[in-house]
Amino acid sequence: MATSRDDMEKQDLTFRRFKDGDHNYSRIGDDIFNEDTSYKCPTYVHRTPPCQGSCPSGEDIRGWLQIVRGIEKPTGEMSMEEYAFRRSTDANPFPAMMGRVCPAPCQDGCNRNAVDDFVGINSVEQFIGDSAYENKYTFEAPAQLSGKKIAIIGGGPAGMAAAYQLRRMGHASVIFDDHAELGGMMRYGIPGYRTPRDVLDHECQRIVDMGDIELRMNTRVGRDVSIEDLDKEFDAVLWALGCKSGRKLPVPNSDAPNCVSGVAFLEAFNKGTLQVTADKVVCVGGGDTSIDVVSVARRLGKLENLDKEVRPEQVIGGYVAHDSAFAAARGGAEVTLTSLFEREEMTATDHEVEDALREGVRIDNGVMPLEVVLDSDGRAKALKMAKCTMDDGRPVPVEGTEYEIECDLVVSAIGQGGDLSEGLESLDNGRGLIDADAFYQVPGREGHFVAGDIIRPHLLTTAIGQASIAAESIDHFLKQEEQKKRPKVDVHHFELMQKLHEANLAPEEFNANDPNEERGTFSGNWAVHNYEDRSSAEIIASDRLFLGHFPYTPRNLRSSYGPSADEVLGHFEERGVGLDTEQAVNEAERCMSCGMCFECDNCVIYCPQDAIFRVKKNQATTGRYVDTDYDKCIGCHICSDVCPTGYIDMAMGDH
Numbered sequence: 020m021a022t023s024r025d026d027m028e029k030q031d032l033t034f035r036r037f038k039d040g041d042h043n044y045s046r047i048g049d050d051i052f053n054e055d056t057s058y059k060c061p062t063y064v065h066r067t068p069p070c071q072g073s074c075p076s077g078e079d080i081r082g083w084l085q086i087v088r089g090i091e092k093p094t095g096e097m098s099m100e101e102y103a104f105r106r107s108t109d110a111n112p113f114p115a116m117m118g119r120v121c122p123a124p125c126q127d128g129c130n131r132n133a134v135d136d137f138v139g140i141n142s143v144e145q146f147i148g149d150s151a152y153e154n155k156y157t158f159e160a161p162a163q164l165s166g167k168k169i170a171i172i173g174g175g176p177a178g179m180a181a182a183y184q185l186r187r188m189g190h191a192s193v194i195f196d197d198h199a200e201l202g203g204m205m206r207y208g209i210p211g212y213r214t215p216r217d218v219l220d221h222e223c224q225r226i227v228d229m230g231d232i233e234l235r236m237n238t239r240v241g242r243d244v245s246i247e248d249l250d251k252e253f254d255a256v257l258w259a260l261g262c263k264s265g266r267k268l269p270v271p272n273s274d275a276p277n278c279v280s281g282v283a284f285l286e287a288f289n290k291g292t293l294q295v296t297a298d299k300v301v302c303v304g305g306g307d308t309s310i311d312v313v314s315v316a317r318r319l320g321k322l323e324n325l326d327k328e329v330r331p332e333q334v335i336g337g338y339v340a341h342d343s344a345f346a347a348a349r350g351g352a353e354v355t356l357t358s359l360f361e362r363e364e365m366t367a368t369d370h371e372v373e374d375a376l377r378e379g380v381r382i383d384n385g386v387m388p389l390e391v392v393l394d395s396d397g398r399a400k401a402l403k404m405a406k407c408t409m410d411d412g413r414p415v416p417v418e419g420t421e422y423e424i425e426c427d428l429v430v431s432a433i434g435q436g437g438d439l440s441e442g443l444e445s446l447d448n449g450r451g452l453i454d455a456d457a458f459y460q461v462p463g464r465e466g467h468f469v470a471g472d473i474i475r476p477h478l479l480t481t482a483i484g485q486a487s488i489a490a491e492s493i494d495h496f497l498k499q500e501e502q503k504k505r506p507k508v509d510v511h512h513f514e515l516m517q518k519l520h521e522a523n524l525a526p527e528e529f530n531a532n533d534p535n536e537e538r539g540t541f542s543g544n545w546a547v548h549n550y551e552d553r554s555s556a557e558i559i560a561s562d563r564l565f566l567g568h569f570p571y572t573p574r575n576l577r578s579s580y581g582p583s584a585d586e587v588l589g590h591f592e593e594r595g596v597g598l599d600t601e602q603a604v605n606e607a608e609r610c611m612s613c614g615m616c617f618e619c620d621n622c623v624i625y626c627p628q629d630a631i632f633r634v635k636k637n638q639a640t641t642g643r644y645v646d647t648d649y650d651k652c653i654g655c656h657i658c659s660d661v662c663p664t665g666y667i668d669m670a671m672g673d674h
Contacts (some may be wrong), residue, residue, distance in 0.1 A: 034316040060652040061622070061631065061659065062670035065515065065552045065642060066559040066614035067508045073128030075477070076117075076180075076484035077510030080125055080140055081615060087143055087607035090617055091641040094521060100150040100523040100600075107147050110511040111483050112158070112183045112226055113176065115148025115218045116205055117141075121480050121596070122368045124306065130613050133561040135571045138609045139598075142577050146603040152221050156162045158183070160229040164228040165189045167497045170249045172240045173259035174223075175203015177471030177482035181257050182228045184490035188498065191231035193253070194665035197239040201227075203261050204479060207286045209306070210315050241442030242330060255466045255493050258446065258453055259486065262472040268303060273431070275399040277332045281308045281432030287335045288315050294341035295349045296331050297427035301402050303388055304384050304432030305358030306366045311357045312430050314371075320349035320588045331428050352589050355381045355424055357388065359414050360406060370579075374594065379584030387414040389421065390428060397431045397583075437473045458502050459489035468493055487511075506555035513554065513615065515547065515642045522640045549647055551670070559614040559665050568621065568663035575606040612664045618644045622658035622667060631658055 070080045085091040086103040093102035117450050118141050129137035167190050171178045174196035182192045201223040202207060205214050226232065239258070240245060249256050265280020267273045272590045277297070281304060287293035300316045302309050322345055356375065358365050361384045365372060371551050374381060385406055392401040406420035410468035436451035446461070448454045453469045454462050461467040470489040495502050527544050578596040598606060611617075622631045622645055630651035634643055647658075659667040 026347060033532050046275055053450075058648050059654050059656075059669040061549065061647045062668050063550045063616065063645075063666055064555045064668045064670075066563075067510060067512065067554045068613035068615075069128035069130055069558055070125040070138070070613075071510050072508055072558040073124045074110075074484075074510065075124070075481035076111045076487065078125075079106055079513055080611065081612060082513050083107045083147065083237075084138070084140070084607045084610040085612065085615070085617070085641065087147070087603055088610065089604070090612075100147070100154065101156055103147045104151040107144065108158070109599045110487060111204070111480065112180055113148070113222050113483070114144050115152055115222055116176075116214055117480055117483075118143075118145025118148050118597075120209055120213055120307075122478065127634065130559075130561040130564060130610060131569070131611055134569045134576050139574050139576070139606045142254075142575070142598050143603050143607050145577075145597045146600075148222070148615070149218070149597050152218050155221075156225075158187075158229050159274050160186050160231075161189045163189060164191055164231060165497065167254040168192065168252075169193065169493060170253040170256045172257065173203060173261055173471065173473075173608050173660065174201040174234070174236070175259065175261045175471065175482070176205055176479045177261070177486040178203070178257070178259035179223060180483040180486035181227050181259060181470060181490050181493075182232050183229070183593075184487050184664045185493065186226075186229045186232060188490065188494045190494070191233075193233040193235060195235050195238050195240050195244065197237065199236055201234070201236075206648060207289045208282065208291065208311075210285070210311055212318075212590075212593050213311070215593055230289045232504055239441065241440070241523070245442060246445070250466070255468065255484075257489055258461065258467065258469040258473060259471045259482070260437055260439075261482075262437045262452075264438045264451065265431060266434045266436065268388055268391065268429070268431045268433065270388050270390050271641070272393050272399070273429075275391055275397060275429070276395060276430065277330065277398050277427065278391060278429040279332055279335045280435070281312045281412075281430050282435050283335045284312055284331075284430050285315065287337075290320070291343075292337075292340035293331060293334045294343060294345040295319050295325070296352055296624075297321060297325075299353045299355075299424075299426045300417060300428045301355045301357065301424050301426040302430040302432055303357050303402075304430075305356075305360055306432065307368060307371060308435075309356055309358075309430075309432035310367045310371045310375050312352045312432050314378060316352055316354045316430075317375075317378050317380060317584075317587045318590055319352070321352040322349050346589065349588065351379070353381075354379070355383060355426075357383045357386050357402075357404060357424070359385070359387055359409070361385050374579075374581045377581060377583060378587040383424075385672075387416060389416060392423060399426055401425050402429055413612065418674070428499050431481045435472075435476055448612065452468050457505065458492040459485060460492060466496065466658075468496075508555050508558060512552075513642070515550065515552065518640050518642065519547070524638060524640055524643075547643075550642070551668075552612070554614070563614075563665035564611060564613060565621075565661055565663045565665075568619070568661075569611060572609050574609070575602040614665060616642060616666045617664055619663055621661040621663065625657050627655065627657065628653055 046352045068081045083103045083106045123141045125140050126137040131138050168193045171182055171192050171194045174194045185192050202219055255418050265282040296319045297314045302312045386404045387407040389405055390403040391399045394400040401423040403423050405416040407414040407416050427523045439447040446453050453473050455469045459468050459616040461469050470485035582590040628651045630648050631645055634646050656669055659669050
């Protein structure tokens with residue numbers, strides 16, 4: 020509480036009103052925030068930063084950035100790298116993969132954009148993942164099992180993430196997948212120069228090595244194993260099928276034999292069966308899948324006088340496979356990407372678009388396909404296009420702007436859907452997808468849950484986040500516990516109490532029956548003083564921060580060694596180089612720690628009453644670096660004004 024000197028002299032009040040027995044309050048509206056005569060004093064309020072709020076997998080991004088920069092330190096002998104790995108994988112077991120391929124909505128939301136440029140969250144996450152790979156960190160699993168076993172249909176990011184989370188909860192699982200190897204879209208939908216196979220293999224195997232995660236590969240549920248069989252053998256089922264059926268172009272003649280989907284094109288390449296492509300390739304899209312298609316096509320190149328029995332569409336359809344010797348005689352292919360949207364509105368990641376242009380891909384923006392033009396054999400020989408405008412989300416051709424792009428292969432990368440044939444028809448919601456409720460349960464099917472693209476195609480990290488929530492729902496179901504409403508900000512939050520326990524600083528247990536125990540937020544060591552956690556309900560915006568504290572600091576960029584148009588043929592090495600330790604630390608230091616103290620000392624330095632003080636080192640930890648002596652506070656608000664992170668609120672200050 021803060022009270023003027025005159026009032027103190029007149030009323031003989033103390034600053035410890037509650038403790039000293041003065042329980043009579045005047046009207047709050049008359050007292051609050053009247054210049055420096057106020058009952059408002061500093062309260063330390065934890066909120067969720069927008070990076071985390073924008074992350075579909077709900078990672079504690081601020082937390083592991085704090086670890087990398089050295090503010091939050093591990094206990095014992097654990098290294099910074101391992102501690103950051105443990106924190107990041109609470110939500111996402113694939114830091115090396117997501118650090119490379121996630122389009123990073125977290126960076127779009129970063130409050131640092133209001134100062135200069137976003138924090139390179141992806142690059143630091145890749146550093147964490149690559150450090151874990153180099154040091155062969157493993158996951159820990161509880162020794163005791165629940166005795167329950169869950170069937171997981173799909174070994175992609177959603178299925179693997181669910182198996183990981185369920186094993187941490189003490190549940191065994193069996194993963195069914197119709198491929199020979201784990202990874203789903205990370206392996207079969209993204210080329211290896213973006214998701215290096217040795218690192219991907221390690222991140223998948225690290226989950227399997229937790230134990231009691233059985234694999235049944237090359238097994239298609241519905242055909243090889245029925246739904247009824249699953250219900251008999253398992254305590255719960257998670258459908259994480261993904262979406263592996265590409266959509267064909269909604270134009271005449273799109274069923275020509277050399278019109279294929281982007282999903283099928285990339286799967287054939289990633290399986291190693293597609294070694295060369297056609298002379299002229301046109302891909303319709305504008306998202307990341309289309310960029311991968313055209314970039315792969317430029318790398319594969321063409322083969323002159325390719326026999327019709329081994330044309331790309333024959334390989335993509337699964338009828339034949341190219342001999343690896345084809346690669347020795349290939350030449351450069353002419354590759355064009357078309358998009359409904361202008362360059363700045365394309366959904367593909369900016370740097371991926373830039374890489375494609377540098378590698379010799381032609382991009383036609385703001386155009387739409389009108390018709391596949393056929394030759395005398397019924398194969399596509401050209402794609403008729405036109406400039407277009409958008410009307411309520413639908414493209415409308417501009418009359419008089421029609422033109423044709425010659426082609427030998429047309430690739431449609433305009434979206435994908437699920438494959439619920441061969442015994443899975445009962446799960447189909449009519450759109451080739453599976454319905455889910457708020458807890459990722461399949462409506463009308465007790466014990467059945469769903470996660471990932473089969474709900475709605477989106478990002479890999481979205482699938483991982485859904486899997487985490489689905490795993491929690493399965494755990495509640497197995498324990499016959501009532502499902503509770505999910506929090507407004509549904510992410511993995513920093514838990515101060517958990518941190519205090521980790522540092523052996525947890526408050527003592529409060530005995531409500533002891534008449535000697537005093538109530539209120541006084542100095543008793545059974546309470547966490549002057550602290551409020553609003554992280555499950557509030558995301559802190561940039562206007563709550565003191566932005567003047569942060570000088571312009573350029574990003575620490577990852578190095579890129581992408582090939583030129585003349586060098587791209589046969590170039591399948593990874594294009595980027597991750598940050599080293601020094602660069603990662605420097606980039607993490609750019610984080611403004613929105614909604615959490617980062618120990619800048621501004622409040623201590625600028626407090627005119629010396630009311631704010633550093634907590635003793637042996638009692639301090641993340642989130643408890645400073646505290647306030649309310650006996651000295653005058654409610655001047657300076658501490659709140661100069662707090663860069665928005666961690667200090669002026670709230671009711673009575674003890």
